[in-house]
Amino acid sequence: MSRARLRTRATRTLLAGVAFALAAVAAPATAADPTASLLHPMFDDHAVLQRDQPVRVYGVAPAGQTVRVEFAGKRARARASDDGRWEAQLPAFEAGGPHTLVVTAGDRSQRVSDVLVGDVWLCSGQSNMELQVWRALDARAEMAGAGNDRIRMFTVPQVSDVVPKAAFSETVEWQPVKPETVREFSAACYFFARELQKQVDVPMGLIDASWGGSRIQAWTSGEALRTLGDYDAELDVLGRYADDAVAAVGEWGTLWQDWWSARGGIDADDRPWAADEASGAWRAAPEQLGAWERWGESELAEFNGMVWYRTTVELDAAQAAQGATLVLGPADEIDMTWVNGRGVGSTYGAGAGREYALPAGLLRAGGNTIVVNVLDTYRDGGLAGPASAHLLRLADGSEVPLDGGWRYRVVPPELGTPPRAPWQSAAGLSTLYNGMIAPIGRYGLRGALWYQGESNTFEHDRYAQLLRALRSDWRNRFGADLPLLVVQLANYGAAPTAPTDSDWAALREAQRAVAAEDRNTGLAVTIDIGDRYDIHPTNKQELGRRLARVARHVVYGESLPPSGPVPASTSRNGDAVLVRFDDVSDGLLAYGAAGPIGFELCGADAGSCRYAQAELAGDRVTLRASGAGDATRVRYCWADSPVCTLFDGAGLPAGPFELPVTP
Structure with a gap:
């Protein structure tokens, strides 16, 4: 379910990335670059613009300069603001094309060709929205038969950030559907448009912004999350993280510790992260570490939850006085890490190693304690080995391996799931909104498709208000009546033999209730087309048909029942x-x-x-x-x-x- 897409960085790299993002928001570099594009990257060859509503066109130009826009015989103009941004508004157009979009500012001009006017859809969520056509049912035939110049695809790069980005940091492009272009695109999004176009015969523009394993909080802006009142402390830490990542991590460590200490059944003196922890509950971990399911311990054979890891490393006075970075191998899937009782880092993602810059003065001559809490929610879990993969990298370039032996203790599942560090990519707060939704700008949309929830089943009681917040948030950006088509979670796991409580069922109920309360929200029921053995069901063609049916009712006003009884x-x-x-x-x-x-x-x-x-x-x-x-x-x-x-x-x-x- 989760994908290791997080790019782990040392603090210097983190701060440099944050500074770049802040600069992009405050003063786009393109405004002063005479060779740069005048248009935002959403406006490129083969783009689709939303029909039947005024068209916002935007980009950057030299401050104060007049920008002229021409499209399909209509003209508009705007003036670039002090930071170089400009936005012009063209009148509404009927479906059709292709047309050419021409933008001029001073002696500079940009020409965008083969632009269609039709219906534009944002497709977002986690891995079941991300799942590509090549992984879908009958993929070989589907790709071979794909060829539709009137469906255009745009994939948003998978980027997370702690502040909203004004533009994409990677190259992007619109692509007409062809066998070679459709392969990597979202299967659910593509099959939806293909099916819908049978009844709604207009060009379709598809924007895929999805990330496997992502929580809904990552796709919602900080302003919207603030309205819920549950995330203020985490959002405060996230704000400080942009300015001083090392200090913010230390603050987060304290919040994490407060969560632990507030759990029922935890002794007040039980502080596993502490340097002087002397509990006898620790056991020796295998030297090779790796997935705990393969340690041969019955308790861990099918365990999804938290496990503490602990080791020590000896330093002399000269080593301890240097700046240092803690280097850990991959952790599946979320770690929270302390050195000498102070939080130093937390990262989401199973495939990437961790590098955490340590604050000055934290290390000491003699013994130093490293503690890692690893949370796993799906399949294999644990800290990757061997022990030699974990080390301290000192400022003088030398390395001290953490090979003195690791110990571990298993956390009882009834303690629940810890809070996620707010800067984590797919598990944080607003990180994917900042890196993947904000860069789209206020591009005209017909509606949005939302397939997400598997990563929030453990907090199903919050999901209804979170889904409402996301819906309101996206409507603030893209339009007050933006239709939202929600995919209800499919069936997954062993069939029941007796009535039971179910986190998945409770989250489905939250999705149903939120969809039922709003005339511009629809629900696609998928309870019969999942796969009990695979959390990623491959029959995305039927999903596309059901989403298209919901759209015909909710968006286009057809009287047919949208999603079954x-x-x-x-x-x-x-x-x-x-x-x-x-x-x-x-x-x-x-x-x-x-x-x-x-x-x-x-x-x-x-x-x-x-x-x-x-x-x-x-x-x-x-x-x-x-x-x-x-x-x-x-x-x-x-x-x-x-x-x-x-x-x-x-x-x-x-x-x-x-x-x-x-x-």
Whole structure:
């Protein structure tokens, strides 16, 4: 699920990158460069501009200079501000093209060719949105048959940052769909546009901004997260990180320690990061380290959670007096690291090593303690080996290996999941908004597709307000009525044999509730097209068809039911409970049996749910079970990977839900 795309840097490199980003925001270098582009990189050959709404065109030019824009026989002008930025507005255009966009400022001119006008879609989320066409079902045939000059693709470079970026730091381009260009593009995004174009016959522009393993907080601006009131301390640290990364990391270490100490069941003296920690719970780790699932310890054979690592290194007085960088091998997937009891770094990403600059005066002559907490949420976890891969690099160029032996202790899963450092790439706060959404500018969009949530299942209780915040945030940037098409999480994992609580089901319910409350938000149900053995289901063609259907209803106003049967009401009927459904095409159907399975009746208490017998009659399902008269809730398909058999005549599934029983 997660990808190791984080570029680990020493503090000097980090600060240089931050300074570059700040400079890009405050005063774009292109404004003073006579050879630079006048247009923002979104406006390039083969671009698609949004139809039927005024077109914002923007870029940079010498301060104070008048910029003239011409497109499809229409003209506009703007004046570059003191920092070189300019924005002009052209009138709305009908779908069509190709056209040429010409921009002139002084004696400079830029010409962009083969520009179409149509519908532009932002496709964003984590790995199931990122999953490329070459990894999708029947990929070879799909790529060989791809050829559509009226679908254009734009991939946003995977960049995270602690401050909003004004432009992309890598080369970008629009590409028409061809076998050689579609291969690496988002399969869900491409198949959506291909299907939608069958009914909406206009050019389609697709902007893919996705990152595997990313949390929703990373895609939301700091201003929007501030409105929730839950992230102020982390955002304060993130703000300081831009100016002094080393000091901010130390502050974050203290916040992390406060989280640990506040856990129930933790002794007040239990401080695993402390240099003088003397707990007897530590055990010797294998010399080669590596994935703890392969250590031969039954406790760790299938363990997803936190493990502490600890070692010491001896330095003489001359070594301790030097500046130093702690070098660690890769950690799968998130580390929080201390030296002599002080936080020095935290990084997200399984494939990259870590390099943490140490503050002056932290090291000492004699023994120095290095402690690493590693959090793993998926498959293999742990600190990579061998021990010789971990070292202190001193200012004089010498290296001191951390090969004195590592010890470890396993954290009980009931302690929960620690907070993520706010500067982490896909797991931080606003980092992907800053690096991947902000650089797009205020480009005209028809709507946005959102496929994300797997990385937030552990905090499903927050997800509804986070999704609302992201929706509001993106509407502030791209337009007040921006449609948002949400993909509900697909089934994944072992099928249930008894009613159970499920983080995945609870997050699906949050997605359903947020989509249902807003007329410009739609939900694509995928509970039947996942893969219980693979978190990345490959049938993205059916996903594309379902997203296109949702778009036809939400965006284009077609009267067809958008996503299959949805629960409309519950009521009692003697000792039975009735559930009525809306948006049913050609009646309700049960696959494989006389009645649907997957329904539960629940009381008020945890653990009170029991499977119910279900009968179909028109648009209603009648539920019966022992004690049904006392039921206060109805659940359907409530598991990580439920077996769901209720569909309608259009072949669309009823999605998972939990509803109170109406008295």
